[in-house]
Amino acid sequence: MPGITLGDTVPNLDVETTHKNFKLHDYFADSWTVLFSHPGDFTPVCTTELGAMGKYAHEFEHRGVKLLGLSCDDIQSHKDWIPDIEAFTPGSKVTYPIIADPNKEIIPQLNMIDPIENGPSRALHIVGPDCKIKLSFLYPSTTGRNMDEVLRALDSLLMAAKHKNKIATPVNWKPDEPVVISPAVSDEEAKKLFPQGYKTAELPSKKGYLRVADVS
Ligand code: BEZ
Numbered sequence: 001m002p003g004i005t006l007g008d009t010v011p012n013l014d015v016e017t018t019h020k021n022f023k024l025h026d027y028f029a030d031s032w033t034v035l036f037s038h039p040g041d042f043t044p045v046c047t048t049e050l051g052a053m054g055k056y057a058h059e060f061e062h063r064g065v066k067l068l069g070l071s072c073d074d075i076q077s078h079k080d081w082i083p084d085i086e087a088f089t090p091g092s093k094v095t096y097p098i099i100a101d102p103n104k105e106i107i108p109q110l111n112m113i114d115p116i117e118n119g120p121s122r123a124l125h126i127v128g129p130d131c132k133i134k135l136s137f138l139y140p141s142t143t144g145r146n147m148d149e150v151l152r153a154l155d156s157l158l159m160a161a162k163h164k165n166k167i168a169t170p171v172n173w174k175p176d177e178p179v180v181i182s183p184a185v186s187d188e189e190a191k192k193l194f195p196q197g198y199k200t201a202e203l204p205s206k207k208g209y210l211r212v213a214d215v216s
Helices: 024-028 044-062 075-088 147-162 187-193
Strands: 032-038 065-071 098-100 122-127 133-139 179-181 211-213
Touching: 024 065, 032 044, 032 147, 044 065, 044 075, 044 147, 075 098, 122 147, 133 147, 187 211
Parallel strands: 032 065, 065 098
Antiparallel strands: 032 122, 122 133, 179 211
16 A cells, blocks of 8 residues: 555645635644545445445544545535435435545545555545544445444544553454553553453463453
8 A cells, every 4th residue: 555554644735625625634633533535426335435424423523533535526516415425324414524636636645546446445544633644444446334343443543542552452342342451561561550450361372462451
């Protein structure tokens, strides 16, 4: 995946959106943002995805996280498309801004290109308040994303950040489930960080590296 990736600062581009025009860093300031791209307006998969994001908007808002869409058409087209998006997904309200990129000039700068098609993809970056990319998905245009997974991955990032990356979340983790203690944390430090205690899995290797803590 060439271009900006995990840990890189998203370029501070001037963008035109369905709400107003702004610089990306002004939008990202002081909160986490889910920035997600779409190949084009009035296309079936994109219509379902943007509708799902509209339906989940309150979940992101509840976590203090902003949404920012991008689709490779102009503002008038986005505005004309929104009623279709909301009609197809009952309960959806497209309250988040959608960036216009009719000439596909922004997507390469945000590394939202499908390298096989050499064209638009379904890319998604979760951007931290420091304007750096914390997580990226890259799907081809033929595969719609799973918004439950976006939310689950976001919850994992927020949980790890809350614990200064001293914890990680295991496979299929969901909020309220136990987390694992990072291998970089010694047992001595773990005892201080988790005074409520933690469990070390007994494994054939006896290496004691899989330590599970309840932080809920
Ligand atoms: C879609 O959103 O349905 C779509 C867009 C581009 C290529 C294929 C599907």
